[in-house]
Amino acid sequence: MTATxxxxxxxxxxxxxxxxxxxxxxxxxxxDVLTAGDLAVLVSPVVDAGEIGTPENLLAHSRVLDQVAAGDAVLPMAFGTVVPDADVLVEDILPRLHDDYLERLHRIEGATQFTVRARYVEDAVLAEVIWENPNIARLRESTVGTTEEESYNERIELGRSVSDAIGRKAEEDARALSERLTPLSRDLVIRERTSAEDVAEIVALVDRNAQADFERAVESLAAESAGRIIFRLLGPQAPYDFVGEV
Structure with missing residues (x-):
């Protein structure tokens, strides 16, 4: 396709x-594609740029990139990127950033991204921290049969103690998960937890020839942790976490 x-x-x-x-x-x-030498950019025409930011379009953006990433190296652009003049993209931006883009593509060649989300089963992890922490068990017992007003201080301390205990447990479990997945990954990132039940969100750059082994490893982890931790595996995905800002 030529610039328009x-x-x-x-x-x-x-x-x-x-x-x-x-x-x-x-x-x-x-x-379609706009080409500039040995680089190309994936594009589609825009009728109304003001209507781009819908959930459906976000899914379409991800679907296009993930489809490409399943078989080829791609540097994903941020959702919502629109270029009003395609000639500038082909004749200026791609040539000017040619070496940088090629280096980044080389870095991820032959690999794709997977995201492993691990989340505690709430009742199971709560039972663990109560069993392992006598102070939490004592605080929990002291609130039984009382109103929120009567045991306000104990409930505050209980909530804080449970949160801290689960946080420590998540750090240990996340470390164990990453140790199992690191040998199967070219690179690996652990994202910050966003809720109390999160164990970890691990993002891995996986060689395509190791993809089946990586998936089997996650399946084994899920089987070993059944009833305690729920796993969700996403991928192959575009390597958002391993190419920096494009």
């Missing part, structure tokens, strides 16, 4: 010759 005067929605940077994904893009528009 039409606004272009930009998904990501790839090597020239990368197959166009067989899925609809943002606003159900077909995905």
């Amino acid at each position: 005067d039409t606004d272009q929605y930009v998904y990501g940077i790839v090597r020239t010759g990368t197959p166009t994904p067989p899925v609809a893009g943002v606003d159900d528009e077909p995905v």
